[in-house]
Amino acid sequence: MSRLSDLVMFYEMLEALEQRCGGKRLLRDCDGRQNWPQRGVYFFFERGEKRTQTGAGARVVRVGTHALKDGSRTTLWNRLSQHQGVRRTGGGNHRGSIFRLLAGQALIARDGLDVPTWGVGGDAGKAAARLGLEREQVKSIEQPIEKVVSETLGAMELLWIPIEDASGPGSLRGYIERNAIALLSNYRGNAIDPPPSDWLGRFSNREKVRQSGLWNSNHVDEDYEPAFLRALDRVVGASKPFG
Numbered sequence: 001m002s003r004l005s006d007l008v009m010f011y012e013m014l015e016a017l018e019q020r021c022g023g024k025r026l027l028r029d030c031d032g033r034q035n036w037p038q039r040g041v042y043f044f045f046e047r048g049e050k051r052t053q054t055g056a057g058a059r060v061v062r063v064g065t066h067a068l069k070d071g072s073r074t075t076l077w078n079r080l081s082q083h084q085g086v087r088r089t090g091g092g093n094h095r096g097s098i099f100r101l102l103a104g105q106a107l108i109a110r111d112g113l114d115v116p117t118w119g120v121g122g123d124a125g126k127a128a129a130r131l132g133l134e135r136e137q138v139k140s141i142e143q144p145i146e147k148v149v150s151e152t153l154g155a156m157e158l159l160w161i162p163i164e165d166a167s168g169p170g171s172l173r174g175y176i177e178r179n180a181i182a183l184l185s186n187y188r189g190n191a192i193d194p195p196p197s198d199w200l201g202r203f204s205n206r207e208k209v210r211q212s213g214l215w216n217s218n219h220v221d222e223d224y225e226p227a228f229l230r231a232l233d234r235v236v237g238a239s240k241p242f243g
Helices: 003-021 076-084 098-111 124-131 135-154 172-184 207-212 228-238
Strands: 040-050 058-064 157-162
Touching: 003 157, 003 172, 003 228, 040 076, 040 172, 058 172, 076 098, 076 135, 076 157, 098 135, 124 135, 157 228, 172 228
Parallel strands: none
Antiparallel strands: 040 058, 040 157
8 A cells, every 4th residue: 555545545434433423523613622532632624625536625734632741631622722822811831731842933934034942942931031021011012913823723723533542652652643734744755745935934933843744843853654554544533423
């Protein structure tokens, strides 16, 4: 089997998942009151990003999961809400979401913005200390771009697969996540369903994002195991409608 045929099979499974769970959801419309599984793997689709070789429809631009460290209690909704940001204010915390960090940096580069604190330090206080600013100054500098990031990610659609396994690096969720990323990635390989020249990720300062066509850095340079598709098919078949 070729990578192209495996990608076609992968997207057929996601189409089946979409039918089983009742369709994709806009991230901005999601909230914690909905009946989220405790754990799972999620797939993001970005407006305007279309497949060109594996069939019709949107291409996956990010794959993720959570609770891959032993003892972690992070839930699927915890992770998605970190990407979504604060619905009430439109803000967010890019230091708590690598997805927000990457998207924000690309927006800053594309639009020629001056946000010198972006990505500095593990929190706003550490960034302030490092740059000789007050914590509130850091938050004030970053708030406008945090809002744009929330709007950008909020306009993306997502699908997810419930996988209620234990936390830890050996979880089925981790296995599916890393192999799905490796399969989708165009990093230093033949590009299949490549993003257009104006894709936001083209402005990333991370080569792995630019070349892979994904809002992922981990696993984009790895080989995938074709056998993971059988595991994916099983969990898709066991998924239930979202309500």
